[in-house]
Amino acid sequence: GAVxxxxxxxxxxxxxxxxxxxxxxxxxQATTMFWYRQFPKQSLMLMATSNEGSKATYExxxxxxxxxxxxxxxxxxxxxxTSAHPEDSSFYIxxxxxxxxxxxxxxxxxxxxx
Amino acid sequence: TQLLEQSPQxxxxxxxxxxxxxxxxxxxxxxxxxxxxxxxxGPVLLVTVVTxxxxxxxxxxxxxxxxxxxxxxxHITAAQTGDTGLYLCAGGRGAQKLVFGQGTRLTxxx
Numbered sequence: 583g584a585v586x587x588x589x590x591x592x593x594x595x596x597x598x599x600x601x602x603x604x605x606x607x608x609x610x611q612a613t614t615m616f617w618y619r620q621f622p623k624q625s626l627m628l629m630a631t632s633n634e635g636s637k638a639t640y641e642x643x644x645x646x647x648x649x650x651x652x653x654x655x656x657x658x659x660x661x662x663x664t665s666a667h668p669e670d671s672s673f674y675i676x677x678x679x680x681x682x683x684x685x686x687x688x689x690x691x692x693x694x695x696x
Numbered sequence: 697t698q699l700l701e702q703s704p705q706x707x708x709x710x711x712x713x714x715x716x717x718x719x720x721x722x723x724x725x726x727x728x729x730x731x732x733x734x735x736x737x738g739p740v741l742l743v744t745v746v747t748x749x750x751x752x753x754x755x756x757x758x759x760x761x762x763x764x765x766x767x768x769x770x771h772i773t774a775a776q777t778g779d780t781g782l783y784l785c786a787g788g789r790g791a792q793k794l795v796f797g798q799g800t801r802l803t804x805x806x
Contacts, residue, residue, distance in 0.1 A: 588738070616793060625702075625784060625799040626739070675738050677794075685729060685786070685794055687738035 585609050588676050588688030595666055595695055603661045603691045605676030611656035612678030617649075620673040620690075629674075632659060666695040699723055700787055702797030710805050712774055717800045719785035720767045728761055728768045729794070731784040739784055742770075775804045 585608040595601050605615065614633050618626040630646075632638035632653040640646045648670075650662040659678070663670055676688040701720045709715055719728065727746045731739035743752050745761035745768060752759045756779075758771040772779055782801050786794040 586738075591736075623801065625796045627796075628793055631793055673736075685741065685788070687731075687740075690736065690738045692736060 584680070584686040586676070586678055586686050586688045588691060590691055591689060592692045593694070595693070597667055597695055598665055600662055600664045601666055601693060603663075603674055603676070603693075605659045605661070605678060605688050607657050607678040607680065607686075610678075610680040612659070612680055613656065614679040615651075615653050615659040616677040616679065617651060617659075617661050618675045618677065620675060626675060629661075663693065666693070668695045671695045699795045700785060700797040702785055702800055704800060705798055706801050706803075708803040708805060709775060711777055715772050715775060715802070717770045717783055717785075717802075718767070719769070719787075719797050721787060721795075722766065723787070724765050725787035725795075726765070726790055727788045728765070729786045729788065730759055730768070730770055731786065733782040733784060733799075775802075777804045777806050780804050 587606045589604050616631055617629045619629050620626050628641050629644045630638045630640045630651055632651050634653050634656050638651040653659040671694050673690050673692050675690045699721055703718050729744045730742045733739040743759045748763045748765045750761045756773045760769045780803050782799050784799045785797040788794050
């Protein structure tokens, strides 16, 4: 159980464009979704937490208008990086949490902004 | 503020040697997880410890949760090249968000 699908695994985009990352929980319902960002050789840093049907709560220093999170269903959440800049290049990882409370992670999305 | 201090952050040893990675905090956690992450992939859960003093073994890996539930250790016996990777500890408090340590980048040389 607790299978997570995150797409795309890699994406390259031009500066100023937007990129959408999808995270699906395939065999459980994710009442809560955590989105993390990981820079090279660093640990995971939490960006935001969202509960299904509610607005996301963003960590300090994370721009909510730049990183749009949608958690409209219990099996799908999306993170959209708007007006991407090279400094947004990073590894983005989702972590859906179901009612069992276990922590499962997606396989990550490597975003490169050129 | 880094609530979980993980050490060492980098470790390079020869195959066959033993090693220990530490995860320390001044805060109490209801559970502590250890993950291993390969390049370009998400973290994969190795173990969860929830009881103070708990010891769990996973083949050559031994995980311990401190009596006060503020610290944990990961010990690898007879390391193999396949153990190379990034090891992360993360503390949880009920249904709240996980707090991650800085990670330990382990390299096992043949």
